Amino acid sequence: MSKGNKITIHDISKALNIDSSTVSRALNNSPRVSVKTREKIQKKATELGYQRNSLASNLRTNRTNTIGVIIPRIARHFFATVIAGIEETAYEEGYNVVICQSLESLDREIKIMNSLASNRVDGILISTSMETSKFDHIKSYIDNNNPVVFIDRPSEAFPECSNISIDNFKASYDATKLLIEKGRKHIAHFSGPQNIGLYQERKKGYMSALQEHNISINKNYIFESILSEEDGISCAKKLLKYPEIDGLYSANDTAAISAIQYLKTKGIQIPKQIAVIGFNNDPISEVIEPSLTTIHQPGFEMGKLATEMLVHQIKNKSDKGIHHSKILVPELIIRKSSENE
Amino acid sequence: MSKGNKITIHDISKALNIDSSTVSRALNNSPRVSVKTREKIQKKATELGYQRNSLASNLRTNRTNTIGVIIPRIARHFFATVIAGIEETAYEEGYNVVICQSLESLDREIKIMNSLASNRVDGILISTSMETSKFDHIKSYIDNNNPVVFIDRPSEAFPECSNISIDNFKASYDATKLLIEKGRKHIAHFSGPQNIGLYQERKKGYMSALQEHNISINKNYIFESILSEEDGISCAKKLLKYPEIDGLYSANDTAAISAIQYLKTKGIQIPKQIAVIGFNNDPISEVIEPSLTTIHQPGFEMGKLATEMLVHQIKNKSDKGIHHSKILVPELIIRKSSENE
DNA sequence: TTCAAAAATACAATCGATTGTATTTTTGTT
DNA sequence: AACAAAAATACAATCGATTGTATTTTTGAA
Known part of the structure; x- marks a missing residue:
């Protein structure tokens, strides 16, 4: 016994x-x-x-009732909310969830995919890593008739695949427009890696808003990085070389927040001298002084929708050809860092 | 094909x-x-x-090379660092990791244990939920000769089991002592659920520091809750009934931070009027104004150690009787919220 | 009481990989 | 060339549960 x-x-x-x-x-x-x-x-x-013994049972039935989830980092607030949505729906539908983090490493992402595949999960939800520019691992999984839904970072490599994302262009456009409406004339942008479509879109939205308001685009005002905490500081340093800059739209909160803190130590008044908008609505954005205007992504809803789509695909493997995608609209949350008074 | x-x-x-x-x-x-x-x-x-097909392979070999992890909530900073430590060591040792969150629900914890057990993970790392006062699910797993290591929340119900935790008493004692040394005479405590040993210890440390410095304990100064954001606010409200209070030691950062924000809206100056110390070293604690003095738990190291212990148990099922436990010493991080100037 | 239909249970193959044992092939020594 | 030892490969059982088919038992109508 x-x-x-x-x-x-x-x-x-x-x-x-x-x-x-x-x-x-x-x-x-x-x-x-x-x-x-x-x-x-x-x-x-x-x-x-x-x-x-589920191993035996699953072997025989060729189903595991398990969904694999691959995301860059579970600790990030946005992904944490996505996971919450995934788990809720999966639970309702009777599926288990295996959560894996790629830590933005392609190598890890590949290893994880292999592991999930060899453990015969019924399908995979994935938000690809920043490094992911080759897609062989995903392609072979899909080619083998396995259901996949992309979250947040849709892949142009698989137009036939379901994906659920947000309208990054519009969100960025709106954020930039807000700064313009507040009278800011020289708006900088902290931009992310351009191999990721989502950061391209955010940059495009920023540029488009400037153009449509007849503000010429100054390439010097665009600072590209992976938007880490350190990047926020180093980009803020560079930004100070242009004293005319009076607005900043950062493609994430992390960089925006560390930039604000750095700028404050340099005696810059936020938002009086430089108005700032971030992206993600991280919990810190509410607590920092001044509180940070930012863009809220409906992570929970995205997780739920993605899981519904995946479960549908699992249950109806036949109509896998059908392309179900959804683009949600994020919400601009206005706090103090963008306001004049 | x-x-x-x-x-x-x-x-x-x-x-x-x-x-x-x-x-x-x-x-x-x-x-x-x-x-x-x-x-x-x-x-x-x-x-x-x-x-x-790992299902077939694992069925035959009766091993999965997988470690199950059950924690209350992956989004919490402390647990996120624990997971990072777990994954690093597990990876080195050639194990996969399945992360599950109980969301502080006993019901979910039981379901997760059953699922992990029936999927024949090689061992389980667990930090029990706040609701967990019955331990049958854990007991039957252990009785079946499966390796378990407790993290952060050791269970008195299983003295024979390995566990890795921190010295909550000492950390609390030191924090309270710091407030006393700063001249605070009327120190409140935000305390957690007393069915959890760790919160008992934190309270004891607080009380012990007061006693040893000849400050009488005022039960009215102790506010018990589950230390959520809302609890921080409601406890802060109650605290204001005692205008003599000039210090606050909260058993977590979440409650400390929302309390600080509430108190600030009421015109209370922090730390001048009330000095505050939290627990956990959440990222927000660094950003809030004033920055929060808090206690850093070595989550990463705890995760690594726990995984090492578990892997050792898995590999040497024979000497399972041997009790390997470790109590780490957390670090008091002094920031502005506790300082007089 | 008889007997066909329905219900309950038993038989046996199967999922895919592993592994102890048996058999065949190769090697090298005399 | 003969043959034992070593190397390489084949055979067959096994892990634990599922499931289509076959058999037995029960039911109830005539």
């Missing part, structure tokens, strides 16, 4: 002198087993401390 | 007219297969797009 020898249906079968197939059916509440027998079996099962 | 019929070793076996046992050994680099044959097999395997 406590020797670690797990109880199997065969042990129950022997103990009651009932065939293991009947035991299996009883434990699965099959109507093919009489109520009397079923109860006898279930009683014996708990008595012996039986616990189903 | 793209019909979703996965390639198995038997397909390779047939294609090359080599027995499947040899194929299996070749793919596992067994020395029992000649180099020539092995290369032929591996070439064919990649050619056919073979991918091992």
Whole structure:
């Protein structure tokens, strides 16, 4: 017993002198087993401390009732909310969830995909890493007729795949427009890696807003980085070379926040001298002084929608060709860092 | 091929007219297969797009090379750092990690344990939920000779089990002592649920510091809650009924931070009127004004150590009786919220 | 009481990989 | 050339549960 020898249906079968197939059916509440027998079996099962071996079951049925999730980093607020949405829907639909973080490394992403694939998860939700410019690992998984839904970072490489994302262009356009409307004339942009479509869009939205308001684009005002905390500081340093800059739109909150803190130490008044807008609505954005105007992405809803799509694909593998995608509209949250008074 | 019929070793076996046992050994680099044959097999395997079925493999070998992790909430900074430590060590040791969050719900915790157990993870790292006062689910898992290591929230119910935690008493004692040394005479405490040992310890440390400095304990100054953001505000409200209070030690940062924000709106000067110390070193604690003095728990190290212990247990199931535990010393990080000038 | 239909249960193959044992092939020594 | 030892490969059982088919038992109508 406590020797670690797990109880199997065969042990129950022997103990009651009932065939293991009947035991299996009883434990699965099959109507093919009489109520009397079923109860006898279930009683014996708990008595012996039986616990189903999912490995065996999954091997036989060729399903795991498990969804794999690959995201860059679970600690990031946005992804944490996405996960919450995923788990809620998955739970409702009777699926388990395996969460894996690529830490923005392609190498890890590939290893994770292989592991999930070899463990035969029923489908994968993925937000690709910043490094991901090759897609062989995803392609071979999809080619093998496995369901995949992209989250937040849709991949141009798989136009036929479902993906759920937000309108980055519009959000950026609106944020930049707000700064312009507040009278800011020289607006800088902290931009992310341009191999990621989402950061391209954010830059485009910024540029488009300037153009449409007849403000010429100054390339010197665009600072590209991976938007880490350190990048926020170093970009802020560079930004100070242009004293005319009176506005900043950062493609994420992390960089915006560390920039604000750095600028404050340099005696710059926020928002009086430089108005700032971030992206993501991280919890810190509410607490920092001044509180940060930012863009809220509906992560929870995205997670829910993506999971619904994936589950649909899992259940209807046939119509996999159909392209179901959704682009949600993020919300501009106006706080003090962008206001004149 | 793209019909979703996965390639198995038997397909390779047939294609090359080599027995499947040899194929299996070749793919596992067994020395029992000649180099020539092995290369032929591996070439064919990649050619056919073979991918091992871990379900079958794990069923046969009775090992999954996977560690299950159950924690209350992955989004919490402390747990995020613990996970980072777990993943790093697990990765080095060749284990996969499955991360699950109980969301502080016993019901979910039980479901997760069953799922991990039935998927035959090799061992479990757990930080129990706030609701967990019954331990049957953990007991039966342990009784079945499965390795478990407790993290952060050691369980008195399993003195024979390994656990890795911090010295909550000392950390609290030191924090309270600091406030006393700064001349604070009326120190309040935001305390957590007392069914959790860790919060008991934090309260004891607080009380002990007061006693040893000849400050009488005023029960009215102790506010118990689950230390959520809302609790921070409501406890701060109650605290204002005692205008003599000039210091606050909160058992977590979340409540401390929302309290500070509330108190600021009421015109209370922090730290001048009330000095504040939190617990956890959440990222926000650095950004809030005034920056929050707090206690840093070595989450990363805890995750690493716990994983090392668990892996050791997995590899040496025999000496499971041996009790390996470690209590780490957290670090008091002094920022502005506790300083007089 | 008889017997066909329905219900309950048993039989046996299967999922895909692993592994102890048996057999065949190769090697090298005399 | 003969043959034992070593190397390489094949055979076959196994992990634990599921499931289509076959068999037995029960039910109830005539």
